[in-house]
Amino acid sequence: MNVFGAKSLEVTRLIRSLEVRDASTLFQVGNLVNMAPISPRSVLIVEDDDDSREMLGELVTAFGHRPLQAANADEALAQAREQKPDFALIDIGLPEVDGCELARRLRLAMVEVPGLQTRLVALTGYSDGAMRESADAAGFDAYMVKPILPEALEALLSA
DSSP, X not given: OOTTGGGHHHHHHHHXXXXXXXXXXXXXXXXXXXXXXXXXXXXXXXXXXXXXHXXXXXXXXXXXXXXXXXXXXXXXXXXXXXXXXXXXXXXXXXXXXXXXXXXXXXXXXXXXXXXXXXXXXXXXXXXXXHHHHHHHHHTOSEEEESSOOHHHXXXXXXX
16 A cells, blocks of 8 residues: 555655755645754655655655665664664565564664664554554554655654
8 A cells, every 4th residue: 555545646746846955944745834843853764665665755855854765674674773763664564574573673673772762653554453552562652554644744753
């Protein structure tokens, strides 16, 4: 499932039309108007779907943050250890090592790697209670159901 649902082409066009000069630039996307600028954050995007990963990266960039990208758990762990991102947006439905197992491994890495303190955000197309419980048990800090609203993502990254 595409992270932005049916309007993904419109969102992509809007993101590409934004001009980003520096991290203090204010952005207007959807209902985001006149938000105070925040310090740029590094955001690890862990998504096996190339298009979804790219669009999330463009949105993160449009909000003034620095995206890091990984297509699987091994890439994500390596990026996290090296880059120490502020956030990790993790698709729960990753192949081989799923997002919940990746979250558990990242929590262990946070104990082992000095300075690694990443907020973990589960991304999923399922909103049922069992999936939320699994995400909570795995150590996720937040849970977002696809399609992701740009306003919700910006609010999360601004927290």
